[in-house]
Amino acid sequence: MNDNLRDYSENDNVAEFYKSLYENQSLENNKRLKLKYNSGCNIKMYMMDALNKLDNFIDPSDPDVSVPNSIHAYQTAERIRKKYPDDIGLQITGLIHDLGKVLFTFNEPNYFIVGDTYVLGAKIPREVEHYSLVPNPDRYSELGIYSPNCGLEKLEISYGHDEYLYQVLNNNKKKHKLDTKYMNIIRYHSFYPWHTKGAYSHLISSESDLKILRDVQSFNEFDLYSKTDSVEVTDTTREYYKKKINEFFPFLLDF
Ligand code: FE
Ligand code: FE
Numbered sequence: 001m002n003d004n005l006r007d008y009s010e011n012d013n014v015a016e017f018y019k020s021l022y023e024n025q026s027l028e029n030n031k032r033l034k035l036k037y038n039s040g041c042n043i044k045m046y047m048m049d050a051l052n053k054l055d056n057f058i059d060p061s062d063p064d065v066s067v068p069n070s071i072h073a074y075q076t077a078e079r080i081r082k083k084y085p086d087d088i089g090l091q092i093t094g095l096i097h098d099l100g101k102v103l104f105t106f107n108e109p110n111y112f113i114v115g116d117t118y119v120l121g122a123k124i125p126r127e128v129e130h131y132s133l134v135p136n137p138d139r140y141s142e143l144g145i146y147s148p149n150c151g152l153e154k155l156e157i158s159y160g161h162d163e164y165l166y167q168v169l170n171n172n173k174k175k176h177k178l179d180t181k182y183m184n185i186i187r188y189h190s191f192y193p194w195h196t197k198g199a200y201s202h203l204i205s206s207e208s209d210l211k212i213l214r215d216v217q218s219f220n221e222f223d224l225y226s227k228t229d230s231v232e233v234t235d236t237t238r239e240y241y242k243k244k245i246n247e248f249f250p251f252l253l254d255f
Contacts, residue, residue, distance in 0.1 A: 014061060018129055020109075022134045024109070025112075025120060025159065027121050030158065033108075034167075042106060042255050045252065047253060048246060050255065051095070054098065054101060055070045059072075059098075061110070071233055072225060073095050073097075073099070077094035079222040080222045083222075089178060093178070093186060095241055097165075099161075100166075100186075101161045102255065114190075115190070116190050117158045118193050119157060119203065122142065122203065123143075127197035146203055148203075149203065151203075152204055152209045163187065172254060175253060177249075188216050189223060191216070194213070195220060
């Protein structure tokens with residue numbers, strides 16, 4: 001890999017990125033993007049193809065990841081395998097959790113693909129990333145368009161790779177072996193204000209939401225990346241996951 005490619009001034013870029021995210025994420029755009037992508041008729045490919053496409057994507061919203069996203073995928077899976085050698089479903093979740101970023105191949109701008117997610121149509125809490133860059137956090141009341149403790153499922157969460165991949169998995173439910181538990185981890189893994197910073201308790205409450213919260217939280221420790229603990233990705237690693245991914249996703253999928 002070419003080390004020169006990794007050289008960018010991260011913090012400025014991240015702030016710039018979040019500014020554009022808050023300017024462009026909205027209920028209207030969320031609705032439009034869901035209509036566009038929830039039908040799953042953009043491209044047919046194997047899950048492995050999606051993984052390979054991420055060789056060409058570096059996440060601009062993450063100050064700690066400056067390697068192609070496919071490497072991050074293998075590393076996340078490997079960290080899980082070390083701790084849970086028998087939980088193949090969780091390893092696969094680690095491997096594919098970011099593959100919704102193939103949205104970049106459809107020319108979506110980064111602010112509709114990556115970044116921490118938050119609830120649209122309600123007051124924006126201080127816990128969101130780069131809160132100072134939110135143009136109008138009080139546009140909606142605390143509850144906004146929601147009723148108290150309406151539940152996770154009812155929330156319009158800012159659009160990105162989480163929701164996109166979740167819908168792909170949901171649309172192709174008969175063609176893969178990944179359990180709902182893992183699909184939910186994927187759906188909410190970028191929802192940091194909720195899963196790591198404790199925001200939105202007034203919108204969420206049911207036992208099933210709290211179960212998802214615990215699953216996402218325990219997944220998150222493997223998704224976090226530190227430059228000092230980088231896991232090596234060898235040919236043997238790639239072979240292991242190629243086999244597993246094809247077991248879980250043996251068919252062409254509608255993306
Ligand atoms: Fe992600
Ligand atoms: Fe990730």
